[in-house]
Amino acid sequence: MSCPPVLDLAGVPAPHRHFGRSLLPLLRDPAAPHRELAFTEGGFTVEEESRMEHAAFPYDLKSALQHEDPTVAGRAVAVRDREWTYVWRLYERPELYHRAEDPHECTNPAGRPEHAEVERRLHDAVLRWLVETSDVVPAAPDPRRPDVDLPALAHTARPAARRAPRPDAVERPERWLAGFATVTAGPGETVTTGIRLPERVFRFWDEGADGWSAVPGTYRVLAGRSATDTRLSAVVDVRAEGA
Numbered sequence: 001m002s003c004p005p006v007l008d009l010a011g012v013p014a015p016h017r018h019f020g021r022s023l024l025p026l027l028r029d030p031a032a033p034h035r036e037l038a039f040t041e042g043g044f045t046v047e048e049e050s051r052m053e054h055a056a057f058p059y060d061l062k063s064a065l066q067h068e069d070p071t072v073a074g075r076a077v078a079v080r081d082r083e084w085t086y087v088w089r090l091y092e093r094p095e096l097y098h099r100a101e102d103p104h105e106c107t108n109p110a111g112r113p114e115h116a117e118v119e120r121r122l123h124d125a126v127l128r129w130l131v132e133t134s135d136v137v138p139a140a141p142d143p144r145r146p147d148v149d150l151p152a153l154a155h156t157a158r159p160a161a162r163r164a165p166r167p168d169a170v171e172r173p174e175r176w177l178a179g180f181a182t183v184t185a186g187p188g189e190t191v192t193t194g195i196r197l198p199e200r201v202f203r204f205w206d207e208g209a210d211g212w213s214a215v216p217g218t219y220r221v222l223a224g225r226s227a228t229d230t231r232l233s234a235v236v237d238v239r240a241e242g243a
Contacts, residue, residue, distance in 0.1 A: 086122035
């Protein structure tokens with residue numbers, strides 16, 4: 001088991017992420033700034049009852065009680081500052097102790113209006129601690145994770161022309177990209193551009209003919225910034241080859 005002060009004294013980098021901080025700066029300078037809060041976590045959920053220990057004497061009675069009523073060993077998070085201790089429990093009400101007046105933590109004034117600000121401050125500190133220390137990215141890569149090395153695809157917003165579908169025997173998507181143009185315009189500026197549609201956009205691969213064939217008919221061409229934002233449309237008639 002490693003801890004930040006020992007690693008710091010040995011000059012060894014941490015093999016994994018630590019949430020504690022080294023006490024070495026305080027040993028060198030007691031006035032050095034350090035954390036003002038200390039956190040403690042422990043306990044189980046009732047769903048984990050089957051995984052709790054079955055201890056022998058002298059812990060047999062305690063162990064049996066945990067199995068009879070798992071909530072007595074329920075999850076809890078405690079935070080302490082120089083004056084106060086606050087405990088948030090999963091299955092029981094919160095606890096708050098003013099150690100300056102109650103060093104043995106016998107009186108729980110949690111919920112009293114006069115201590116609402118202290119309770120809120122420490123409750124928020126617990127929440128922040130849980131968010132900061134949960135779902136940690138492993139220091140070493142997971143061996144089950146496959147290596148992925150795919151080429152990156154550049155993407156830019158362009159005015160595009162797309163053909164609307166026509167009913168025929170050729171299976172096609174509802175809309176597909178037929179051409180595009182890239183333009184640059186300043187604020188409030190109007191730019192005129194054109195999009196030329198090559199003949200091939202009205203063709204499909206004909207396996208029977210082993211080549212590209214035109215599909216005659218009437219096509220509706222849509223123009224806009226994207227497939228979901230079309231501003232203009234036009235109708236194009238395509239004749240059969242040889243007609």
